[in-house]
Amino acid sequence: MSVPGYGRSDEALTTLSAADRSGETGLSGRPTMRDVASTAGVSLKTVSRVVNAEPGVARETAARVTAAIETLGFTRNELARSLRHGRAGALGLVIEDVANPFYSQLARTVEELAHAQGHLLLTGSCGEDPAREQELVLRFLRRAVDAVLMVPAGEDHTYLRGELTQPGHAPIVFLDRPPVGIDVDTVLGDSRGGARTAVEHLVAHGHRRIAVITDSDRVWTARERVAGAADALRDAGLDVDPELIVPGAHAAGDAEAAVRRVLALPAERRPTALFTANNRITVGAVRALRDLDPDEQPALVGFDDFELADMLATPVSVVRQAPAEMARLAAEAAYARLDGDEQAPRRMVVPCELVARGSGERVPR
Structure with missing residues (x-):
């Protein structure tokens, strides 16, 4: 039994x-x-x-x-x-893709903090697959990890209700995206506020037609970043043009194709600036722009930093998140629960930072 x-x-x-x-x-x-x-x-x-x-x-x-x-x-x-003690001496971490620099930095920070506590870190990638998310989380819990930190792929987490009612259950902390259907500690980046800052920056440099290239609209962070971009446009008295809100760019190749499409629009509808809603999308956008004369390239601000962004011919301006800080807060929340913290679940939001490097400061041509 x-x-x-x-x-x-x-x-x-x-x-x-x-x-x-x-x-x-x-x-x-x-x-x-x-x-x-x-x-x-x-x-x-x-x-x-x-x-x-x-x-x-x-x-x-x-x-x-x-x-x-x-x-x-x-x-x-x-x-x-x-x-004998009922726990595995390990933390479980579920992320989207360990190859993504944002998630690899999350994992690295959690691993260091777990090591300091004498714990191992068990990591799995769910790749935006809700079924895979559920499988990984439940497998970690069945192996009696001390706590689970997770970046959810799905938007129904009621499957964890039974786990959370077990006496002495392992703490569960959500990262980057909030839980749906349960109430647990959560650490988020300011996706909406960061996107708003990015588009405000482009507007301040004279841009009025700004394309938003984003991931699938079923992803919570993608929806939040589109909402933040729309907030900035409306506050500037600009229309939110549906033609320039382009979802579905999950991989760099999708983003490259999406950018080429919007830049092929007639001159009066063509964007003079791009806001790319994550680092994979920004890489795809850079590829799409490489064949253009530098004087013809639109302005570009990306969400999330990425390696060598500051080393390109025109360094890429970004809204930079703080994945190490997010991971630290999540791990500390988990260990506080393990130490007996019984206060109500907390929702912590970590601010973003605009890093202006050149691409976002181009004026309209």
């Missing part, structure tokens, strides 16, 4: 309990805690206290135990220990 929410069996628990009683916490064929106790002339409980850095052991006794451990080459069986 499985223990709800953890996927452990009674057989496994019985086996480990027997190991605890015998003191056999080392791997088969290797020195055990019983061997350490015998060599040091102490009880199994004393060895356990020293191994787990618990108080109540005299300094001289602890030194004897430590010397016996070093002499015998004893190592603790971490798998058995984690199962």
